[in-house]
Structures are given as C-alpha cells and as structure tokens.
Amino acid sequence: MTLAALPDLILEPLVKAALLEDLGRAGDLTTDAVIGAEIHHTFVFAARETGTVAGLDLARLAFTLVDPSVTFTVHVPDGARVEPGDRIATVEGRARSLLTAERVALNFLGHLSGIATATASLVDAVAHTHARIACTRKTTPGLRAVEKYAVRAGGGFNHRFGLDDAVLVKDNHIAVAGSVTEAVRRVRDAVGHLVSIEVEVDSLEQLEELLLDPVDAVLLDNMSPETTGKAVAMVAGRMVTEASGRITVDTAPTLAEAGVDLLSAGWITHSAPVLDIGLDHVDG
Secondary structure, three states: OOOOOOOOHHHHHHHHHHHHHHHHOOOOOHHHHOOOOEEEEEEEEEEOOOOOOOOHHHHHHHHHHHHOOOEEEEEEOOOOEEEOEEEEEEEEOOOOOHHHHHHHHHHHHHHHHHHHHHHHHHHHHHHOOOOEEEOOOOOOOOHHHHHHHHHHHHEEEEOOOOOOOEEEEEEHHHHHHOOHHHHHHHHHHHHOOOEEEEEOOOHHHHHHOOOOOOOOOOEOOOOOOHHHHHHHHHHHHOOOOEEOOOOOOOOHHHHHHHHHHHEOOOOOHHHOOOOOOOEEEOOO
C-alpha cells in the first residue's frame, strides 16, 4: 500500500491553530529574551524508542509557518520504522524560529507516530493471516484526518471518516428500529445505490436474521474467537466480515485466524502512547 501525503491545504489550519494556542498574546517570551534575533542553528529529530514515523509534514509546517526561511530535511519518510538514535529529520534556520515551533512540531510528530506505531503492532500481529487492521471514528476532535493518515502510515486501513461516508447500523439503531430486518429495510429505502451498508451484530441469532437479506459488510461485535469462526462460516463470503471489541496485540491473532476480513480497533487512535522523539542540539 502506497502512502499518499495529505496536502498542506488540509494540514495548515491544524498547525496554525496549534501555533496560535502556544504563542498566546505575546509570543515566545523565553526564546525572545534568551536567543539573539540573527543566531542560526541546526537541530535534529531523533527517535528515542522503536516505532513507526508519521506526521513529518505537520512538523515541517510548524517551522515554516513561523519562519518560511527555515529548512526542513527529511531523513526517513512517514511509514518508516525507526530504532533509538535514528535521525528522522533535520531542521535549520534562525534559532528563535526553531525553538518557538519546537513543541508544536514534536506534539504532532510524537502523537501521530504513536498512532502509526500502535497500528503497526497490530498489523504485525496478524501478518500471517489475510485480515486487515482498521481504525474507527474514535479520534481526537479536529484531528481525524491526520490521525487516520497515521493509521495508514502504520500499515492499517481506514473505516468511515464520518457519518456520511457509509451506513453502519449499530446496536442502538437496531434497538430503536425493533429488529435487524426493520433497520435494514429502512436503510435500503433511504440511501442511494452507491452507499455501502454495514450492520453490527452481537449474536449468531442476529447474524442469521441479517443473512436473510445480506448487506455489504457485517460487524461482529465482542464475539469470542470460536463464535467469530462460526459467524465467518455462516457468512460464507456473502459479506465482508469485521471483528471489533477489545482488539489487542494479544487477542488479534486468534480473531484473525478465525477468518475475518477486518479487525477494527479504537484504541490505536484514542489511546495510543506517544512515540518518544526528541529535538536534539547539533554542535557546530
């Protein structure tokens, strides 16, 4: 899977908002007091632990929006795996500009690299199967586009970007509609022919009902590996099968071996640990 970069048009508003939040009403008081205006310097982004990189374009923009004369050189691209001590990128320019943008650049780079690293851990765990790893809509408000990009950088795939991407009939929809059959009927009456439909089921009985009128995909929610295997056999290729619920590096392999096409995990975006990346001083 080729990782396509997001255009700066999407990224700039996010980085601008972060810089404005950090600069406040008076700018960088510390740097402006300590560092001379014409001093130039070089810093390097270096990995301090093993992981997968994502977010370099946001880091670049943090510096160039503060000072367009800054030079940002990438040594390893987004999606690359790094070890402690590996150089990720070098930034050169006015020291004031570099230090003012440092925290915003590191916040984006560490956060998104953490998501990519978490995703890669699940991708590695199921690499012996045909299952793909997918994210969810459990993202940081305002950062969905870049967090889902980070999932792709880690080798995963994206679920819906928003409520208007596709239909996903969940348990509460079914409860209010009265049954799986009624919920699906209402959906078919309401949406266009190009809209994909997925239905969440939490029992084999619900799956049996859905199979009377199959849709595009079925979400097997919180099922054991044994039940998941039975569900996959019942579907018999008539729908894409997706498993969700407590997907971890430990549980993912067994669920993937049950034959599902996708494993979706919310924690890779909402709870992934930040990847420890430093901005280190370069002598000379």
